[in-house]
Amino acid sequence: MPQYSLRINGKLRTVTAQPDTPLLWVLRDELHLTGTKYGCGVGVCGACTVHENGAAVRACQIAVSAATGKSYLTIEGLSPAADHPCQKAWVEEDVSQCGFCQPGMIMEAAALLGRQPQASDAEIDRIMAQHVCRCGTYQRIRKAIHHAALTSEKKTL
Amino acid sequence: MRITRRVFLRDGSRSAIGLTLAFHLDFSALAAETANAQEFAPNAFIRIGSDNVVRLWAIRSEMGQGVRTLLPMVLADELEADWDKVTIEQARMETRFKGIRLRTSGSGSAAGTWGPLRKAAATAREMLVTAAAQQWQVEPATCRAENNTVVHLPSDRKLTYGQLAEAAAKVPVPAKPRLKDAKEFRLVGKPVKRRDGAAIVSGRAVYGLDVKLPGMLYAVMARCPYLGGKLVSCDPAPAMKIAGVRRVVPVHTGFSGGVAVLAANTWAAIKGRDALRPVWDKGPNASFDSDSFMRELEQSLSQPGFPIRRRGGAPAALAASPRKLEAIYEYPYQVHAPLETMNCTADVRAGSCEIWTPTQAPEAAQQEAAKLLGLSPDAVQVNVTMLGGGFGRRLQVDYVLEAVEIAKAAGKPVQLLWTRDDDMKHGFFHAPKIERLQAGLDANGNLAAWLHKSCGPDLSVLGVPTEADRKNPNFYSDDGMPWGLFDNPYNLPHHAGDFVPIQSPVPTGPWRAVMYPSTVFARESFIDEIAHATGSGPLELRLRLLEPGDVLDLKIAKIDRSRLIAVLRMAAAKSGWTSARREEGGRLWGRGIACNVYSEDCYLAQAAEVSVSKDLNDIKVHRIISAVDCGLVLNPLGIEGQAESAIAWGMSAAMGGKINFRSAQAQEHSFADFKVLRMDQAPRVETYLLQGSDMPGGFGETAVPTVAPAIANAIFAATGKRVRRLPITAAKLVAG
Numbered sequence: 027m028p029q030y031s032l033r034i035n036g037k038l039r040t041v042t043a044q045p046d047t048p049l050l051w052v053l054r055d056e057l058h059l060t061g062t063k064y065g066c067g068v069g070v071c072g073a074c075t076v077h078e079n080g081a082a083v084r085a086c087q088i089a090v091s092a093a094t095g096k097s098y099l100t101i102e103g104l105s106p107a108a109d110h111p112c113q114k115a116w117v118e119e120d121v122s123q124c125g126f127c128q129p130g131m132i133m134e135a136a137a138l139l140g141r142q143p144q145a146s147d148a149e150i151d152r153i154m155a156q157h158v159c160r161c162g163t164y165q166r167i168r169k170a171i172h173h174a175a176l177t178s179e180k181k182t183l
Numbered sequence: 184m185r186i187t188r189r190v191f192l193r194d195g196s197r198s199a200i201g202l203t204l205a206f207h208l209d210f211s212a213l214a215a216e217t218a219n220a221q222e223f224a225p226n227a228f229i230r231i232g233s234d235n236v237v238r239l240w241a242i243r244s245e246m247g248q249g250v251r252t253l254l255p256m257v258l259a260d261e262l263e264a265d266w267d268k269v270t271i272e273q274a275r276m277e278t279r280f281k282g283i284r285l286r287t288s289g290s291g292s293a294a295g296t297w298g299p300l301r302k303a304a305a306t307a308r309e310m311l312v313t314a315a316a317q318q319w320q321v322e323p324a325t326c327r328a329e330n331n332t333v334v335h336l337p338s339d340r341k342l343t344y345g346q347l348a349e350a351a352a353k354v355p356v357p358a359k360p361r362l363k364d365a366k367e368f369r370l371v372g373k374p375v376k377r378r379d380g381a382a383i384v385s386g387r388a389v390y391g392l393d394v395k396l397p398g399m400l401y402a403v404m405a406r407c408p409y410l411g412g413k414l415v416s417c418d419p420a421p422a423m424k425i426a427g428v429r430r431v432v433p434v435h436t437g438f439s440g441g442v443a444v445l446a447a448n449t450w451a452a453i454k455g456r457d458a459l460r461p462v463w464d465k466g467p468n469a470s471f472d473s474d475s476f477m478r479e480l481e482q483s484l485s486q487p488g489f490p491i492r493r494r495g496g497a498p499a500a501l502a503a504s505p506r507k508l509e510a511i512y513e514y515p516y517q518v519h520a521p522l523e524t525m526n527c528t529a530d531v532r533a534g535s536c537e538i539w540t541p542t543q544a545p546e547a548a549q550q551e552a553a554k555l556l557g558l559s560p561d562a563v564q565v566n567v568t569m570l571g572g573g574f575g576r577r578l579q580v581d582y583v584l585e586a587v588e589i590a591k592a593a594g595k596p597v598q599l600l601w602t603r604d605d606d607m608k609h610g611f612f613h614a615p616k617i618e619r620l621q622a623g624l625d626a627n628g629n630l631a632a633w634l635h636k637s638c639g640p641d642l643s644v645l646g647v648p649t650e651a652d653r654k655n656p657n658f659y660s661d662d663g664m665p666w667g668l669f670d671n672p673y674n675l676p677h678h679a680g681d682f683v684p685i686q687s688p689v690p691t692g693p694w695r696a697v698m699y700p701s702t703v704f705a706r707e708s709f710i711d712e713i714a715h716a717t718g719s720g721p722l723e724l725r726l727r728l729l730e731p732g733d734v735l736d737l738k739i740a741k742i743d744r745s746r747l748i749a750v751l752r753m754a755a756a757k758s759g760w761t762s763a764r765r766e767e768g769g770r771l772w773g774r775g776i777a778c779n780v781y782s783e784d785c786y787l788a789q790a791a792e793v794s795v796s797k798d799l800n801d802i803k804v805h806r807i808i809s810a811v812d813c814g815l816v817l818n819p820l821g822i823e824g825q826a827e828s829a830i831a832w833g834m835s836a837a838m839g840g841k842i843n844f845r846s847a848q849a850q851e852h853s854f855a856d857f858k859v860l861r862m863d864q865a866p867r868v869e870t871y872l873l874q875g876s877d878m879p880g881g882f883g884e885t886a887v888p889t890v891a892p893a894i895a896n897a898i899f900a901a902t903g904k905r906v907r908r909l910p911i912t913a914a915k916l917v918a919g
Contacts, residue, residue, distance in 0.1 A: 027426060044426055044450070051450040055401070060393040061386015063571070065522050066603040067453075070855045073522060101386035108385035117380040120820055123247030123828055125383035126522045126571030132384055155863035158854050160522045160572050161247045162831020163824070164865035 030090050034059070035103025045091035050074045052090050053100060061101035061129045065158065072157030075130035076100050082137035101129035104136060112136045115174035116167075123161035131157055135171050143175055223348035225307040225356070227279050228258060228300065235331060235345025237264040242274045242296065244287040244543050245379065246521075246573030247828065248883045249821040252378045254296055256818065260370040261304035261363055263328035264344070271378055276549040276565035285567070287543040288578055288693065290881025293817055294784065297879050305360035307351075314350035315342050365815075365877065374820040379569070390569045391526040391541040396596040399528070402589050403452040403600055404434060405459050406441040406609055409847040410688045412466035417442045421458040427451025431459070432592040436555060437585035438609045438690075445593055449600055465847065468688035473516055473615070473844040476687055480617040480638045481511065488636055488681030489659045491669050497679035500632035504623025508716055510709055512620070513908035514701035515841035517613035518849070519694055520857060523571020524606040527586035530596040531556065536563045536587060541570035543577040551580050552587045574832070575693035579611050579644065607857060608849040611692030612842060614640040618705030623677075628717035630728070633675040635709075637668050637702055638683040644692040648684070659684075663739050667702030667888065672735060672742045672780050673710075673728040689844065695832050696887035699779065704837075707777035707892035708907065711899065714762075721762055721776050721896060722755050740783040746812050746875040747786050751778055753810035754788035757871050764901055770794040770803075775896025777889040784880035785813040789830075791866075791893035795901050799916040804834065804894055808869040809886055814876035826870040826886045833890025834866070835859040838911050 027042045032049075034057065041056045048067075053059040053076070065073030067086050074085040077099035104110045112132045122128050131154065138145055138153050145153075150171050159167070221233040230238040239258050245251040255271045258264070274280045284295070308328050315333035316323040319340060326335050331344045344351075365372075382388040407413055419431035419442075427447040434443050444455035501507060527540040529552075536556055542548050545565040553560040570577055586599040601609070616639035623632030641648065652658045659682050663669045668680045694700075714724040732745035754760070754776065765772045771794060778788040792806040809826050816822055839858035843850045851857040891909060899905050904916045 043448075047448070047450045051448060054392070055448040055450075058395060059386075060389075060395075063390075063523070064392060064449075064600070065524075066853045068603070068853050068855065070853055071522065071603075101384075108381060108387075113384040116384045117376070120376040120380060120824070122377055122380055122383040123249070123824060124245075124522070124570060124572045125247070125379065125388055126390060128383050129386045151863040155861040158522060158859055158861065159831075160520060160574075160859060162828045162834075162860060162865070164831065164860075164862040165827050165868050166824070167862065168865075 030094055032090070032093055033097045035099060041090065043090045045089060047090045048086045049076070049088040049090055049093050049098070050085035053085060059100050059102050063126055063129060065127065072134060073127050073130040075133040075157070077133060077137055080137065080140060082134045101133060104133065110136060111174040111178045112139065112170070115170040115177065119166050119170040119173055121163050121166040121170050123163055127157060127159045131159065131167055135174065139171070139175055139178060143178060145171070145175065221349055223307070223351045225310060226303045227283060228303055229262065229307050231344050231348045233345050233348050235268060235343045237262065237269045237331065237344065238272055239269055240272050240274045242280070242283060242285055243292040244567050244570055244573065246287065246543065246570035246577070248292065248825060249377055249818065250287065250292045252375060253293060253818055253821060254300060255378070256370045256375055257297060257300045258304045260368055261301045262308050263330065265331035266370060268331055273567050275567055276545045276563070278561065285545045287573065288575070290781070290883040290885065292881070293879045294881050301362055302360065305362050306357055309357045309360045310351045310354045311344055311347050313354045314347045318342065318350065371817050373818070375818050376820065388569050390523050390571050391528065391539065392523070392598065392600065394528045394539040394568060394598065396528065396530060399596040399598055400429060400445045400447070400593055401449045401452045401600065402443045402445050402586070402597050403449070403456040403602065404441050404443045404585060404605070405456050405461050406605065407439040407463050408608065409463060409465040409469060410471060410844070411468045411847070413439070413464050414441055415462040415464050417459055417461040421460060422455035425451055425455045425458055428455040430593065431455070432589060434585055434588055436588050438581040443585070443589045443599070445589065445597065452600070453602060468847045471688050471844055471847040473842070477513060477515070477615060477617060480615070480685055483638050483683050483685050484617065484619050484636055486683050488683040490656055491660045491665065491682050492671060492678055492680030494675065495677035497632045497634050497677040500677035501621055501623040501634060504631050505626055506624040508622040508624070508713060510620050510712055510907055512618045512705035512708060514616045514704055515909060516615045516689065516844070517694055517836050518607055518610040518842050518851070518857065519574045519576035520606060520859065521572025521574055521576060524603055525576070525582035525601040526599060527583045528596065528598040529586040529590035531587060531591040534558065534562060537566070538563065538583060538587065539566045539568055540583055541568050541577060542580065542583065543570070543573045544580055548580045548583045551584055555584055555587055556591065574695045575697070576611060579692055603853045607851045607853065611644060611690045613694035613700070614642060614691040616701035618701055620705055620709035622709070622713050624717060628719070630675065630713060632677040634679045635668055635671070635706065636681045636683060637665055638685060639701070640687045640689070640691050641684045642692055643690050647686060663737070664698065665702055666698035666782070667706065667779065670737060670740055670742060670780060670783065671706060672744060672747055674730060674744070675728065688847065695829070696884040699781065699888035700833070700836065700891065703777070703779045703888035704891045704909065707779070707889060708895050711775065711892070711896040712905065715899065722751065722760055725751055725776070725778060742780050742783055743875070747778055747780060747788070749873055749875065750786050750788040750810040750812050753871055753873060754790045754808060757810060757869065758790035758792070758808045760790060762900055770796055771901040773897045773899070773901025775893045775898070775900055777892040777896060779889050781885040782881065784876070785811070785882055785885045786875065787811050787885050787889060789886065789889040789893045791897040793894060793897040793901055795898060795916065799902060799904070800913045802838070802898065802911065802913055802916070804838070804864070804866040806867045806869070807890065807893065808871070810871045810873065811882070811885070812873040812875040813880040813882045813885065814874065815879045816872055816874060817879050819872060822872060822882055823870045825882050827868045829884060829886035830868055830890050831860045831865065833887040834894070837891035837894050837909055838864070841910055
């Protein structure tokens, strides 16, 4: 089986996998980074969202053979002590219910705030509507994103 | 007590294989297994170590309802433990929890454990106080427990729970420990955040698929796509050609049987499964079509049903009424589709088995796995992981049995994954219904007759009623079924409620709010129709029909109408209730209201505000407010969260997807074609609490059923268009 060298959470990791294996399963089965979740496998629920060179992407839609030479960040690597403003805001606003979608939601929100710290409600809705939360925690997610935006702003001042 | 179907759904006292699970109400009487000498282990849920750490066990599955926070809160409060020093562990099927219910169903986690957990914790607290008093040689009454310490009040001497653990273990168990007074609660009633919050947002929380065992193989199955069909043959060769595939094994148990592909990783298992070309016998239902079935249900309305409610002579009163109204409502098939698909990890060894799975029914998982393997239940351990959503789907253990059978064949630990497509097509679906409502109005427009006939499948997981069952006219009403029809709260002079069970080949089971969604959608829409037809006002008519605010005694359930009146009034006040339409921003705006009582202990009224574009092509739900009386509020943050969640659930069914069967196959594959609520459509949700009882009621499902009628009623208020068949779509408004 072919080997691939992947940059994940700042480290180069070598994995052995078939070329068409989605990054999602490489992360989960080979690297045991299980914070990235399987929800649909067809890119419509957002549970497997990771960052690719800083942009939010669906790990179930990226073949490992296309993942070399790029830099990926998973929920485990988002912040050293799980204290990214989004993670803190999610806890502070008591967002999670079953929690299964939340790592993907947080990765999406972190990427959004990274490029657009003052995202409007409409923009937040448009981006986050790519994700499914079957527990319906949307109201608190919205609040948490605003909360995170505020704390990130204070930090940069 | 007769174990009824109602009790089964709520408590699971009767499983599909007919076993009865003992449920000891008095947990504190259970002896704990031997703990180590430095530990105080007064019962199965509490351990206090010499390190002063209080370990508490959650005895329900966490599926988003916050139970891993709520139940330990109850324990910690009564125990006077320091919430910051408490660690929370998950109970599992093992000797220590034998006889203690772990099943999570019927919104009953809080109500069902409140008393026993408090008593268990109070017992432990008194033993700690006694141990301290003995050490100081003082009267226990002069000591107080607070914050993981016992204090001798006159001298201000203190000993931590850790320092007292060893001695407390030797103190006699008090027969009647004092329970705290409500005003002494420190955690109960306060907004307490989820204890799992930090683990979830860091990706550390362990769900079913996050379990990894050494040497584990990954499995994905091909199941018969035809309802009731079966496997004829399957050539393993195409799967075996996929790199990483190790074996192909037949599976006989579980949902429908089929073939499992075992591989070194998940992707190889998925590809191997997809490569198979099994030959299926389509079985006896090959032509089943859900649209045809709904028409069949509508035709079945002419059949006599089981009498569910009877008061006066409704048919005669209807016939004699100068004005009659009739409407037919439709609630289609729905699937649970929790975000984490079904999965199970199993390790079957000679004479024993260990299971890791996100389940709401660990007892059934243990019993049925033991039966499958020919082992005693004690030889099967079931570890309950976090559940990525449950909603009733995880009360079934089909996926557990599949994994156990595959692991046995493999001789190695196996993790079985259901793909999203598997999950959409092989559910225990929400049973569809056709509901017919008829009203007779007298010359003054007063409601003289009310007839409600509900027609649709029984829940197939309860088993098909026998010939004798069918001859017993009270078969359903004795169990208080169907919910929402049986416990219609209104004071109706001539009232007939009937249920016509028509079975379908689709497996059906409890879905969030079980039987209420369809009956309440029909009932609360029809009240609105009568209100508009008679110019009564939707709120006013409901209030009038609940007069005199008395207790409706249905023998097996009692409904306090005054509590429903109170929440209706609160919903009206908080929403700025008006039934008037307005135009703003080029859109038509309207409000709708609906109410219901869930399982007699939780009262709720909901008001929805919607706007519709003038061409009717765009519907937007802006705001849904709920007024709730679920008795004693244990955690307001949790109640508000469950309201938000239940409203999203109700909206997904009201405005989103349904499951269509063509040629005995569910047509939907994923969230691309089964539409659920997403953030851009999510309304503003507000929740207001009243407390009409000092006992906690169950709230996980209560806010689901009223969502569809509140929205349909609001749309009618805005546009004059009535949608009676879910889901509500712009196309239906435009058409008619």
